[in-house]
Amino acid sequence: MKSPRTFALTVAYDGTEYSGWQVQPGRKTIQDELEKAARPLAGCRPDEPSFRILGSGRTDAGVHALGQVARCMMPRWPASPQSLLLGINSKLPEDIRVVSIREAVDRFHPIADAIGKRYQYQIQFGGDRSPFDYRTWHRVVKPHDTGQLQRAAERLIGTHDFAAFQAAGAPRTSTVRTISWSRWRLADQHSAEKWIYEVEGNGFLYNMVRNLVGTMLEVARGRRPVEWIDEVIASRDRKQAGPTAPPHGLFLCRVDYPDELFLSSN
Amino acid sequence: MKSPRTFALTVAYDGTEYSGWQVQPGRKTIQDELEKAARPLAGCRPDEPSFRILGSGRTDAGVHALGQVARCMMPRWPASPQSLLLGINSKLPEDIRVVSIREAVDRFHPIADAIGKRYQYQIQFGGDRSPFDYRTWHRVVKPHDTGQLQRAAERLIGTHDFAAFQAAGAPRTSTVRTISWSRWRLADQHSAEKWIYEVEGNGFLYNMVRNLVGTMLEVARGRRPVEWIDEVIASRDRKQAGPTAPPHGLFLCRVDYPDELFLSSN
Known part of the structure; x- marks a missing residue:
């Protein structure tokens, strides 16, 4: 009898038609579509509740991903990781794709083991x-x-307590995070209208990127000076920051893990 | 009392969610959405059947437009064309937009007066x-x-009888058309995968662009030599041409009319 195998799926999706990542009764979600596609390959009944695909974190309704990472544990899978990818993709709707797959060690945990994430937020001015x-x-x-806008983004770089940018009602033990990359770039050399905010850090609080963007927009509109960013961080008070930017501009681009969690065979 | 005014709307849409341009009972169509948005501005009851927006031609289910042209006759409109555009757009779903508007002479007819059209077809290889x-x-x-593929496209340029590329069951009095531009270009300098076919002519038969693309793909795949294009044209027989390419790659880019049909005030 073969032992169970653990796979890390890298998943891209257009979140427009979904009520976010996480399974919710009666709602269309990304996690649910992935589980429905993979469950028959795991040899489970279509309604087997114990078969779960665990993501690196939830994304909200309307939020997209280029590189969400999710763990898929297969009680038995006799073939290559690539054939599992093809099998799952053949059953997924067109707005969700597994873009790559790696076999992982048994103890791989997509939330606890993540050491960094990258998001982007797209705005047309x-x-x-x-x-x-x-x-x-x-x-x-x-x-x-x-x-x-660019100067506001630069002020976010570093290790800060980002409590002011955390959605109300979503407390974490610690709200200190390190942002290592934070900048805006033109999406296209031929247009001055479309800008993409790129942010990378060791972790993000709930709604943090959308709250950072909403706050930077207050500065870009001239409603606040750029130094106000520092005051908002120091306040640790959600009410001091700008409004939450809408979900549809946000993409989860990448989730990083230590290399040793993946089997070298792939 | 003000006299009726005639407007030419340039309309862009993502056709994915629609059963094509033309109103059909019980179906979601582009024309129907435009009429629903404009009808209240025309002072008509919401269900007034005599209020119609006439397009330059139908587009099929799943086909898109960057520059469809449609005529909107307003029994009374006291304000500028631009304010009519804003009024219609405020009531349209997000996947349909009026991108520009011109006031036209009373006798403007979007089908009969068209002197040229441009389409594009997008393929990822x-x-x-x-x-x-x-x-x-x-x-x-x-x-x-x-x-x-490029050599096949070049062979289509000129005045030909394109009967072989006309969908069955859609006969026209004449099937002779002139193609003035026909070429493929890379969509993006950084990728060799995405190609866009651009074709311009004085008119197109039903399904003609999709049939041209399907036929060129037979050549690109090496199933036929490029000279076969000439044989298909000469045959005037739909059965000789390649299969119809799917609708979702096709865009109606532009419809041209003589300048004198539009009022100079705009």
């Missing part, structure tokens, strides 16, 4: 509203200063 | 299937030769 962009671009029509 | 591209890119996994 002004310009026409395109019917092809509304799912993945947040459109801001008020005047803004992208220089100030 | 190989590579990963992205959850963000499936609505607008046709993905082809078989090996192909893009040089042959």
Whole structure:
């Protein structure tokens, strides 16, 4: 009898049509679609509740992913990881794709073992509203200063207590996180309208990226000076920060783990 | 009392969620959404059947537009064309947008007056299937030769009888059309996978662009030599051409009219 095998799936999805990552009764979710696709391959009954695919973290309704990571434990899987990827993809809807797969050690835990994450947030400043962009671009029509936006982003780099940027009602034991990368870039050299915020850190609080973006936008609009960012951080008070930016501009790009959690065979 | 005014709307839409352009009972269509949005502005009852928005031509289910043109006749409209655009857009779903508006002469007819159209067809050759591209890119996994694709496209330029590329059951009085532009280009300098076919002519038969693309793909796959294109044209027989490419790669980009049909005030 073969022993169970543990796989780490890297998953991309357009979150527009889903009520977020996490399984909820009566709702369409990413996790549920993945479990439905993989469950028959695990040799489980279609309604077997013990078969679970665990993600590195939840994403909210409307949030997208380029590189969410999820653990899939297969009681028996006789073939290669790549054939498991193909098997799951053949059963997934078109707005969810497993983009790569690695076999992991038995003790691999996608939440506890994550050592870093990267997100991006896409904003179109002004310009026409395109019917092809509304799912993945947040459109801001008020005047803004992208220089100030960049300076605001730089102030977030470092180890800080980010309690002010955590959604109410989602307390963590510690709200200290380290941000190692935080900057805005033009999405396309040919257009001055579309900007992408890239942020990387060792972990993020619930709604943190959307709250950081909403706060930076206050500065870009000239409603606050860039030094105000420091005051908001120091306050540790959610009420001091800017509003939460909407979900549809946000992408979970990458989740990092120590290399030794993956088998070298792949 | 003000006299009726005639407007030409340039409309962009993501056709994925619609049963094509044309109103059909019990189906969601682009025309129906536009009429629902504009009808109250025309002072009509919400169910007034005589209020119609006429397009330059139908697009099929799943086909997109960057520049469909449609005529909107307003029994009374006291304000600027731009304010009509804003009024209609405020009531449209996010996957349909009026991108510009011109006031036209009373006799403007969007079908009969069109002197040219441009379409594009988007294909991804190989590579990963992205959850963000499936609505607008046709993905082809078989090996192909893009040089042959380009040579096939060049052979379509000129005045030909395109009867072989017309969908069955859609006869026109004349099937002779002139194609003035027909070429493939890389969508993005950084990727060799994504190609866009651009075709411009004085008119197109029903399903003609999708049939041209399906036929060129036969050549690109090495199943036919490039000279076969000439034989298919000469045959005037739909059965000789390649299969119809799927709708979701196709965009109606532009419809051209003589300038004198539009009022100079705009």
